[in-house]
Amino acid sequence: MIHMKKDGEWLVGHLVEDAASVGALLREQWRLPRKQVHLLFQHKEVLLDGTPAAQLAEAKAGQEIRLRLCRPEPLGLAPVDEPADILYEDDHLLVANKPPGLLLHPTEPRHTRTLDHLIAGHFARTGVAAKVRHVHRLDQDTSGVVLYAKHALASALLDERLRERNISRTYIAFVHGMVKQDSGTISQPIGKDRHHPNRRRVSSNGDPAVTHYRVVERYAQASKLECRLETGRTHQIRVHLSHLGHPLLGDTLYGGKGGMISRQALHAAVLRFSHPFGERPMEVRSPLPDDLLRLEQTLRQAPMRR
Numbered sequence: 001m002i003h004m005k006k007d008g009e010w011l012v013g014h015l016v017e018d019a020a021s022v023g024a025l026l027r028e029q030w031r032l033p034r035k036q037v038h039l040l041f042q043h044k045e046v047l048l049d050g051t052p053a054a055q056l057a058e059a060k061a062g063q064e065i066r067l068r069l070c071r072p073e074p075l076g077l078a079p080v081d082e083p084a085d086i087l088y089e090d091d092h093l094l095v096a097n098k099p100p101g102l103l104l105h106p107t108e109p110r111h112t113r114t115l116d117h118l119i120a121g122h123f124a125r126t127g128v129a130a131k132v133r134h135v136h137r138l139d140q141d142t143s144g145v146v147l148y149a150k151h152a153l154a155s156a157l158l159d160e161r162l163r164e165r166n167i168s169r170t171y172i173a174f175v176h177g178m179v180k181q182d183s184g185t186i187s188q189p190i191g192k193d194r195h196h197p198n199r200r201r202v203s204s205n206g207d208p209a210v211t212h213y214r215v216v217e218r219y220a221q222a223s224k225l226e227c228r229l230e231t232g233r234t235h236q237i238r239v240h241l242s243h244l245g246h247p248l249l250g251d252t253l254y255g256g257k258g259g260m261i262s263r264q265a266l267h268a269a270v271l272r273f274s275h276p277f278g279e280r281p282m283e284v285r286s287p288l289p290d291d292l293l294r295l296e297q298t299l300r301q302a303p304m305r306r
Helices: 022-029 034-042 115-126 152-163 236-244 290-301
Strands: 004-007 010-014 046-048 064-067 086-089 093-098 143-149 168-176 183-187 190-192 200-202 210-218 222-229 266-274 281-285
Touching: 022 034, 022 046, 086 281, 093 115, 143 152, 152 266, 168 236, 168 290, 183 236, 190 236, 200 236, 210 236, 222 236, 222 290
Parallel strands: 143 266
Antiparallel strands: 004 010, 010 064, 046 064, 086 093, 093 143, 168 222, 168 266, 183 210, 190 200, 210 222, 266 281
């Protein structure tokens, strides 16, 4: 457990347990990159009880530790002067609400308005001189919650939580057909589709992937599901639900039909994790966007087929 507060360019806290060495604490427990740890010690930017520490120095519970990890950084991309929908923010992290159709980050030079650009604009307006660091990703046409880290230590700790599956993401999905089972788990490996560069497919040679689902509501020719990711493979929910025989409405890449909605009907609704500084449980929710609310209303009004 880490209790740290921001004090200007420094993160300040008290150690809650002994460590064999300060260097090992930063590298192995707090997961800071080795190069960054080396530079911190080289520039005497690791202090124990106010004194510059050596990498091999013992670290004792109760000692104050200071790390100069919040010095001003370039944003990394040009800020866009447009409001971002911020669901939660503190000195260490930020959770934003991504609208459908907006890229999360630029993949080509022509991409100059992405969610990352909007967050850069938010940082510029609020005086946060930090690199824009998203912790996980969403597809362009998927809406909902995205987690950002505001400094290197927060990024390292959140990345580790993501790898260890300690960040829970729950999605709302509208799929074709009436899903019979009230709940279930899809555990099928996912790999690239060699016939289509943008597609993924269930493949015995793919990476392990697990999706848990629960039926929230059934309609005449569709179902509303709540899906929880245990892993985070590219297009995981889209691939798994298509494999189940219930592709997402609007997801023409994976067998869904358009017409009722102009994108895949998928929304990242809830993000749950323990805050990296203090371990308090966090739950951030994003309401269904307008296009999915309209879709839901249409589905509820559709007559049953005879």
